[in-house]
Amino acid sequence: MKKLLTLFFTVYAMFSFSQDRKEIGDTFIRTLLADKNIEKAHAYFDPSVAGQIPVEQLKSITEQLQTQLGEFKNILEVNNQGNIYYYYTEFEKTKLDIQLTFAENNKMLGFFLVPHKTFEKPDEKTTLKIKSDDIELNGTLLVPPSNDKKRLVIFVHGSGAHDRDETIGENKPFKDIAEYLLHNGIASYRYDKRNYSYPETFNEKSTVEEETINDAVNAASYFKNNPDYKGYEIIILGHSQGAYMMPEIAKRAQASKYIFMAGNARPLQNLLVEQYEYLHTIDPAKVPAEAVQEIKKQVTFLNSSEFNVNSPASELPLGQSAAYWKYVKDYNQLNEVKKIKVPMFFAQGGRDYQVTEKDFNLWKQALKNNKAAVFMFYPSLSHLFIAGSGKPSPKDYDTKGKVDEQFLRDLIQFILK
Template sequence: MRGKWMFTGLLLCLALMLLPAAAGRAALLPQPDAESLKEDALQVAEDMQTGNFAAVTEKFNAEMAAALDEDTLKSGWDSAVAILGDFLETISAESYEQGAYVVVDILEHYENNGMKLHIVYDGEGKIAGMQITYADVEEYEEETQSEDGAAAYTEEEVTVTADERVPLGGTLTLPVDVEKPPVVILVHGSGSSDRDENINGNKPFADIAHGLAARGIAVLRYDKRYYVYPDCPDVGSAEMVTLREESLDDVDAAIKLMQEDARVDGSHIFVLGHSLGGCLCPAIAAEHPQLTGIISMAGSLRPLWEISYDQNQEVIAAAEAGNLTEEQQAQLAEAAEQVEADTKILREDLDNQPDDGMLLGIPARYWKSIKEYCGMNFINEVKMPVLVLQGDADFQVYPEKDYALWQEALGGRDNVVFHLYEGLNHLMMPTQGKRDITEYAVKSHVDTQVIDDIAEFIMDVVK
């Protein structure tokens, strides 16, 4: 789960950010030449690759130097690159002006993925900000052919429109030589996400769409509303969002679109939700009893604040086990105290909380919708077939709690199928053994057994 608001609450443990791009007062001196700063940034990248972090910190401005010392920079860099394998080459370096600053973005190719180094220079040519993110550097490999070498599927653009002011681009993936196949609608996790659910070049929704289409099943995936329209000025800002605006209204529109599309079997529509989308599957099923089945992939029946609380407890424990300064210990204790206080409020009656009040860094308005659409409120209403999938290496949604709760709620039914996969993470891809966002640094694919199991479930239901 990821998004505009970090669901790790007040602890920014899952971010790869070494320091946000610094704001501050405009520079009084003329900016150095952008081309020379690009050359300097390339040298910074080389210095960090070779371990010369002292040379890098010497270029920091006063604010940056106060926020990030040499040891912390080294620790952050080493953690970020540890999983990437050998450095191969620098792909590109681009510079551009951003207000009073010059920004340089460097894309580097490593053995297992790419990395983007984002460096911000102030008007005196000093480094005012630095950020590291993983990035895709190669064309994504797709399952485009059947065993005999022929095309396995075709893809066509569609538009999902819940509100005329915010139409969403989508892709309908259709199997070749299958007339009116059953169709699966993919529902995203939290936060802004494209139709592929792209994270660091990993594209689980593209994998699932192509894999199922190659097995005779159509798939609809679409860009999430706040990915395309991050502010949505005509329909309320992101701070006004609830689960209806974030996801459910667009799911309604996607279902209607597939019911009316002559290329698929509108009487056999499945919804597959990932992460938050999996959490919403019971509510979606209750609102749309005409669906043929639902599939929860790494979802939960618990309210989201409980998952956030568990994530925070794990982060706090890991931080306490490290070598913290007294100042850092104090900051951690303060953050942990705030997590406890906010979670206590969330567990109680939210009706008296103002909609714009912040809890775990998220407006109470959103948390109220989380409470309203919690899966446990609807699961007893769901009579259609259900498939529950999770990896045992998932560190964002907890198998011992969340997968077990699905089994407790639905284990006695003969139209429910469960699969817990050894060694798969939250993206249903092979784990790298990490329990933070570096888990997703290496490009991978949804495990083929997962796709086989989804296809088998669907075909068993529709036969």
Template sequence: MPFLPRTREAEVPLMSRLAALPLILSTLILAGSAVGAADKPAPTAGASDQITETLLSAMKAQNYSAAFGMFDATMRSAVSEEKLRTVWSAQLGTFGPLVSWRITQSAQAQGLDVRIALLKFDHGELQATVAIHPDTQEVAGFVIKPVPSPAKPAPPALYVHPSDFRAVDVSVGTAPFVLGGTLTVPVGLGPFPGVVLLHGSGPQDRDETIGASKVFKDLAEGLASRGIEVLRYDKRTFVYGPQLGDSISVDDEVTVDAVAAVAALRARPEIDPQRVFVIGHSLGALLAPEVAVRSEHVAGVVLLAPPGRALWDVALSQMRYVGAPPKDIAEAERKVAQIKDGTLGAERFLGAPQSYWKDLAAHDGIAMAKKLAKPILLLRGGRDYQVIEEDLEAWRRGLAGTPNVEIVTLTGLNHLFISGSGRPGPGEYGKPDHVDGSVIDKLAAFIAPGKAE
């Protein structure tokens, strides 16, 4: 779920490198503090309300030149019109067309008028913050991110037993890219089987926080409650994104740190080094077999919703599913054709350059899974509209005849392996919930068969 810009803001889930990113068109940091923190109520509405309405109308109409023309000099130097188009199009690819909006808050901060608006799309809602110079009426900042959830947190998952494990802060990797992580260590002396969790795309934190859910925290605590130690860590793009530049490779983004994490977990005195597994989700599932092969001493892998198609095709499929505007789909199709031909040039697809897509295409998860020659469990949720049956079928064909492979579809679960009903869509990721208990059961049975709950 890609990165452009690389930021630690809340995420918008989509199975592409850009999907986990919000639209950040300005950091809204002026004079050393964030504009988003309102200093005092705005004395008037009027003109700044109208500027906000005009800007959002331009974005709804995809009139990027009109929107760009409203920016002040600092904004125009930081954000090109093409970047505005690229990142907004990614939001349309996730949520579908913008339908309506309303201004929910007016304030002043650092001499700027600030307007916060609730944006309603076909398949979800986002929150926009617009900062405006009251004298010139130019736009000084424009931020779009997920709507803060008013819902209460989900009640604790029944499969998590806090008295059965402890959390330990650890570090993964080496300078200059040391990453913070958390071990969930079962109570007892061990030796314990161990698991390393690999994130989906985008700048994921150690919990794989997506919307209101924390997928990896659920997995780690659920498995630790079953006597399985789990290592999860912040992804390099989450911690060091701005330092990585456009030349970042898949090794930089995922593989190098994952191999280091496996080695660190195997070295723990309470771990059985012959029973260390890799569990990957989404992009992490695609790369988990390669991480296991390169680590050399992995007992098996679990692939949670692994894409079987090229990720650019997965992204196009999602755009069509959520009803993105036809011209955005056509533009995306044009760029995908150029990626395949190697002619994207200086343009980007979902914020990533040709070099990244070429590198990503070279990583064949199915071939690596066959090379691994270790037990493989592949799970997909039956309501997953991101990784679909076509993806699963690609893995079935590719692994036909490979021993010790189990492929399971879990009815009623989405891409995050959370239970739901009705037509799935990105809006449900904002509802607080937990990974379904059936997933914990499947994982525990694969990693530690016969172990009591």
């Protein structure tokens, strides 16, 4: 068997160029193993090789294969890497890849029997650039093979410069969610955040519109106006800041549904004080009392009548510009969310110290009369929707985990409802 599995011979065949490589290989395999027409299969070989492997020897090899593998049943899948094609083939006793190598003129060059090689289907993963204002979003489009559910989810990140997977420490929550959606027949698009790909485009005049809102709206517009996605439900999923800004995104995007993952319902600047105080209690060395007092001083100034568009960034939280904070101060997410007339899904983790149950309950109270709003609380989940235990801390992000499956199941149910 080892000799058979490592058998390699150079083969050429004369084919009509109307056949593509996939068809050529399929025809060769079925001729040899299903029809057992050895002479016809042998005719695929280049004369220089045919002399080294005469018809009788090819017949002997085929018979040995039948004895060891059982009868040929079917070709299950075909993949390729350049000129090498892998025909995942089912035999009576086992499944193997028949590996065929082609020349540039579409003639076969190699023939192996090898263990099955797993491939990501090319129609499942596509690098897709979408124009947004004066930049291009660099993203990944995942489309299931059948794609009959006609749902597409667009991901919107939390604060900070995030890649398309929303990589935080050892974890990639957006990638986890997108791949789960894919396996459940739901398409998705996730992109590198603008301040991740183009940090040079941010200046003292930039706001959350440039950081978060515009790109989400433009991505939604791209798919809504693309004839390939006609009839699709476009759904926007926002995490943390993405959920916080979702009511404004919804006003412009006009999507079919919205998903809020750990979005703050309280003013962002007030939330910062709570976060600093909490981090000080669990690790005073990393967040000393002086840092807590400084953030409190900055937030007090921001909330006062002294704050104006000319206030220096050095006096404001996180060193963000006055333009950035003015937009945030003028924004009222709880008022805006009431204007959304399509289904919404709010999810919150109980081990989230960045956005807490207080925010979850404020969303819930604001939408208490909205029957299309779904609220789900997960006691053991962190800000990244990964299960954990003990006192929550930044160390949770350094522990590799996966987005919780119960949350993912609830998400699927909402998307397909």
